[in-house]
Amino acid sequence: MTVPFYVSPEQVVKDKADYARKGISRGRSVIVMQCTEGILFVAENPSRALHKVSEIYDRIAFAAVGKYNEFENLRQAGVRYADLRGYAYDRSDVTARSLANSYAQTLGTIFTEAPKPYEVEIVVAEVADLPKNDQLYRLTFDGSVGDEHGFVAMGGSADVISTQLSELWSDNLDFEAGVRLAVTELAKTGIPVGAPPRNIAPNELEVAVLDRRRPRRRFKRMTSERLSSLLVS
Numbered sequence: 001m002t003v004p005f006y007v008s009p010e011q012v013v014k015d016k017a018d019y020a021r022k023g024i025s026r027g028r029s030v031i032v033m034q035c036t037e038g039i040l041f042v043a044e045n046p047s048r049a050l051h052k053v054s055e056i057y058d059r060i061a062f063a064a065v066g067k068y069n070e071f072e073n074l075r076q077a078g079v080r081y082a083d084l085r086g087y088a089y090d091r092s093d094v095t096a097r098s099l100a101n102s103y104a105q106t107l108g109t110i111f112t113e114a115p116k117p118y119e120v121e122i123v124v125a126e127v128a129d130l131p132k133n134d135q136l137y138r139l140t141f142d143g144s145v146g147d148e149h150g151f152v153a154m155g156g157s158a159d160v161i162s163t164q165l166s167e168l169w170s171d172n173l174d175f176e177a178g179v180r181l182a183v184t185e186l187a188k189t190g191i192p193v194g195a196p197p198r199n200i201a202p203n204e205l206e207v208a209v210l211d212r213r214r215p216r217r218r219f220k221r222m223t224s225e226r227l228s229s230l231l232v233s
Contacts, residue, residue, distance in 0.1 A: 023119030029156035065155030066120035096126030108143025
């Protein structure tokens with residue numbers, strides 16, 4: 001009689017977590033940041049077709065790093081959830097908190113029950129009429145949820161970027177200054193120590209904002225032309 005192969009649950013969880021973290025760290029970084037005009041999203045993304053940042057509902061947007069097909073599945077599920085909830089109840093009943101809870105359940109179930117976890121990290125953001133009421137929720141591959149304030153950096157050199165932003169970000173940062181700050185920090189990643197920052201072209205960036213000054217649908221993407229004029233001014 002052969003002895004069945006055994007792996008402890010603790011080791012399985014650790015191996016899955018390490019696998020997911022490695023996959024996420026290989027991706028290029030995304031920064032989500034509060035500013036006076038709303039919530040800013042800046043991602044290093046040369047693709048014009050595969051978005052890392054997308055609208056979910058009127059005041060809610062989604063940003064992600066990791067495997068595109070996996071976080072795109074989550075984005076589509078979030079859109080369906082928001083549409084059904086808004087139709088069945090009221091548009092005001094669709095909130096970032098309820099969406100984050102739904103994502104947490106999905107990611108937690110996949111992490112514990114599926115052979116391979118999702119290699120994704122996402123942010124669900126909701127803009128309010130006042131900056132103090134903005135909501136930022138960060139969700140990791142295992143379904144953990146963090147209620148963030150000010151800014152979030154994900155993927156790539158997220159830890160280094162977060163350390164720098166903790167020193168440079170402020171409550172009164174406006175949109176244009178926020179874009180410049182985010183692009184500056186992204187340009188410092190992926191280079192040897194002591195080397196000058198990279199030059200990231202506007203067409204290699206994906207920038208969007210949840211603008212609290214806009215009417216009901218507050219998500220807006222920034223064009224490469226507008227971004228070019230902003231970064232050289």
